Amino acid sequence: MNVPPLRLPDTASIKAALAGLDPASADADLIPALAAAFPGFDFSLAHVDDDYWRDTRSVIQPDGTRLGELRPWMTAELAKDNGNIRALWTRLKATDLQITEWRGTSAFVFALTGPDVADYIQLALGREIEWRAGPIVNPNYCPFSEEQLFDPSWPSRDPLPETDRLAGPVYRLLDRAGGAFVHVRSFLDRCGRVERDKREAKRPELERRVVRETGPRGTxxxxxxxxxxxxYFDFVPRELRFFRDWEESSAGSQRVFAHWALDTRDYTYKGEREVGFIPRPLRPPKERLLPTPDASVHILMDRIEAVDREVGLPFGWFFLMTHGHWVDPDVGQAIAAGLRDQRVRLPDRDARVLLRWAERTYGF
Structure with missing residues (x-):
């Protein structure tokens, strides 16, 4: 019996599924709604604590009645005072009008599409809540430009009480240059193809290029x-190396998306296409691992093993190192030197990956 291939999600269908969520139960209903819209996929969800603020604001009365979006509403009010910002500020600070703002955090949804390490899809979502943010203007400070009226800076960035929640949570696809929905296998193929095309385009120029070196007596x-x-033409982008190293190391016993989300990008700048991603750990360690002058390679081995236990991933320290923040690359170089000198050992496949990295490093 032939089983028809799964239909990959598309942006319009994802947005429709998200729009149908009731904010009162959106967190619980998100995965079931996606599963209903795209039968055959086993979706999983990961939240990331990375607060952001949207630039969409509204004007409301104390009872919550909405008067309009901030920018057009404020533009119309400013026109009533013939563009006089001080007059408008004096008038508005005597009112009890307020502004709202949307605060969000990232959420990533994953689903397998096949057996290989990159065979999965990723949705980059924002989980957003609208809050009562503060008075319509700062009563203690008159703005000196229209932009300060349109983009207020006085609302607090501290957590707000639940009584100030107005709407949400709602989920929406994040507006990203690389697309909020990616099939990772296809995305990696695109990374490699774009890099090859860039380098091939330079072949005629590079075949003519020479490097001049000055020798003794001016020769x-x-x-x-x-x-x-x-x-030069065999260069492998770091994105492809990340997945290759995962597959060939002890980390390959687990799925990438169980530990990492991908901030993808795909855009054209000054006529040149840029495609890639920055990996984001879903469970970073509590402390950074930095080399110290008194730390022997044996101490470093103890510390990387502790990192692996903390994040629940064999060889997990290596991928944290390629990111460059939680494990310093000098730690990797020190352990690679210890391997070459036969002072420490790693599983054979992990040693091969680390030594290959040490010979030609990459990072994000």
Whole structure:
């Protein structure tokens, strides 16, 4: 019996599923709603604590009655005072009008599409709540420009009481340059293809390029650039190396999306296309691992093992190191040197990955 292939989600269908969620039960209903919209997928959800604020604000009365979006409403009010900002400020600070703001955190949804390490899809969502943020203007400070009226800075960034919640939570696809929905296998293929195309476009120029070196008594020698960099056209982007290293190391026993989300990007800037991602750990360690002058390679081995236990992933320290924040790259270089000197040991496949990285490093 032939089983028809699963239909990959599309942006319009995802938005429709999200729009149908009731804010009162959105957290509990999100995964069931996606599963109903896209049968055959086993979705999982991960929240990331990364507070952000949208620039969408409304004007409300104390009872919650909405008067309109802040910018057009404020523009109309300013026109009533013939553009006189001080007159408008004096008038508005005597009112009890308030402004709202949307605060959000990221949420990522994943689902497998096949057996290989990159065979999965990712949805990048925002979980957002609208709050009563503060008075319509700062009563103690007159703004000096229209933009300060349109983009107020006086509302507190501290957590707000539940009594100030107005709407939400709602989930929406984040507006990202790389697309909020990606099929990771296809995205990696795109990364590799775009990088190859960029380098191939430079081939005629590089085949003509020479590097001039000055020798004794003013003599010069010209060496073709491609002789100095013979593997220029074999370059593998860091995004592909990340997944290859995962698959070939002890980490490959677990799924990437159980530990990492991807901030993807795909845009064109000044005529050149940029495609890639920054990995974001879903459960980072509590403390950074930095090399210290008195830390031997054996102490570092104890510390990376502690990191692996904390994050629940064998060889997890290595991928935290490629990110560059939680584990310093010098830790990796020190352990690689210990491997070469046979002073420490790693599982064979992890040692191969680390030594390959140490020979040609990459990071995000």
């Amino acid at each position: 010069t020698r010209e060496t073709p650039f491609l002789e100095l960099v013979p593997d």
